[in-house]
Amino acid sequence: MPKGDPMRLTGRIEVNKVTLGRIADDLPAMAEEMIQGLVEAAADIARAMVAPHQPIGMHPGPHPHPTNHTDTGSLMESIKTAYTPQGLFVTGAVYTDLEYGAHLEYGFHVLAKAIPGDPTSGFIERFYRYPFITPAIQQAARDLDSLFGVTARRWLSQQGTPGTRKTRELVETFVV
């Protein structure tokens, strides 16, 4: 969540162009292709995690649902990706601007014995949490070696350079 901005849940993935530069000449294009592939894979996983399934009301979120509602698919549709060259890094992002996405990701409390309209009247009964961005990035990052390996091998074979370097050192992930 950038300082001062409206609440946006962002999963961030960075590729270090300096490290990448040791193995490839045309690094910006290669880094961009890698990061695009990674954030799209992460976004697909995140969307699947919050997709409304049948029967209606089964997904997403903790069960049983603490509120009576119908899953509309809004959260799934709100998940977007972006990538930006920033200095030494290419940064990819998976994000949602829906505030309840952040509450699902980080969790929220539910009160017992609360008087409606008086937030100081109740006490904590339960804590619910349903992370969907962090696990999606972690899952996508687990497939990093094969995704980056394929991309790197193609680029490096075009340059005639053997692609032997471990790809995992090129990437850092954050969720903010």
Next chain:
Amino acid sequence: MLPVIDSSEMLYTYLASLSEVTSIVGSDLYGPPGLPIGFVLRKAIVFFDVGSQYSDYIPIDRASYQLRCYGTTAAEAKHVWQVVERVLHRVKHRRITLAGGTVLFQYCHLVGGPNYSTEPSINWPFYGGTIELHFAENYLP
């Protein structure tokens, strides 16, 4: 096999050792899984683990936490946040004694936020942000 360092224990121990923190929230400092059952709204600090990463090449672990500061009003929550940010942001090189040994807490910084929000179903105000801790992956000898 070397014991794994519990970064939540490290963060809790560090914050609980600071008079700036305890003077404002007393013992209302909670790690995962959040506020305890029966808690009534007052000034409090809660942190949740978000994820962690290790390095392939250097013995440093990084752990991310979402930090929330509650208060009975937005202003009170903000005041708690300011105190916590002051003691955590860019802090470096602290030795912290945990149950399993002494750990080297190398660095902490704010990577997201702070943002003001309210709990969706109960309207409790809080300031939240994401911090990242860097610490040596093994206990000090």
